[in-house]
Amino acid sequence: MSGTVSRRIVAAWLREVGVDYVLRPTAREETLEDIRKELTECRRCPLCTGRSTVVFGVGNPRARLMFVGEGPGSEEDRRGEPFVGAAGKRLDRWIARIGLRREDVYIANIVKCRPPGNRAPFPDEAKVCLPYLLRQIRAIRPEIICTLGATALNFLLGVEGKITRERGKWRERDGIPVLPTYHPAFILRDAARETEVFEDFDALASRLRLPPAK
Template identity: 55%
Template structure:
């Protein structure tokens, strides 16, 4: 993957007017992190602070996500974080299906360029976009789903944890599972490189 390809895609996202979200947003929140990450986190869409700073997951939900990542042994710099839609929906409402469809090619191109081994779907919108249109996050949460060489792990969005503390324990279990699977994949990769 060339960094130029990712930068070209970012420029394409900045110029996008595929839906009405861009009109009300201050800026496009493309995503950030390691462009060669084995682990990608996909949320729903930018909130007010993300829209202001142009970075994903920097508001209260992002701060909680950072704490979860650190507790599970991850550094934010080693992974890639983005959202299904790149512009803030008004009033932090959920993105509409047409808005998701307008942004979907950019998300799919990000996945294709970064080539993560694991994608964590943070919340229902990411789960429905990447796994199955009618998926229930409550039903699929914590289940590993393999597709096209990528392992998907749906879990609750950090914002849901801020509204309902009872969801914290299941998410922590999901991130412990994520840590174990991610470490096993890394060990497998190192073993393959050593054998060559």
């Protein structure tokens, strides 16, 4: 799923939340399964009423590289897995380009339930769900996070910025390097920009010390 985050929505998010959410210490090391079990019962925002399933995340629980998108679409909601369909296949191609497989990385979203009409999440929805994502990040401990699209960039990092300006610029979240790039759905609509994604994935590969793309 890919939508557009308006400046008004981002501004509201920054006023309400900002970057106050941090990965706080817990009494013991939490596992992804711990978080998943809690999420299956989540009723903390109205998105729960329209979901078929919670779309938790998929991939290697000890991945070095983690991808964060915005939220599940209709197919993801049906299958319970993020980034399936055409956008998911495009993301898989990008991952393969740097010598990795979908099973090697971890893929999650800002929100775990499908927003109506595939719209972008609202600030109150992201506010409720963001702590779950941060707990996933704590459990996985990735070396690098790559955000896909403006929504993931804005809500994970608590910044207001257009993805066309911010992609390819390294940032940081709780000590973890974060590289924003375009959402695969955006590239399906504007294939000419895919070369910029290739540049970003080359940067990811370089930071991870992976072999150069072939």
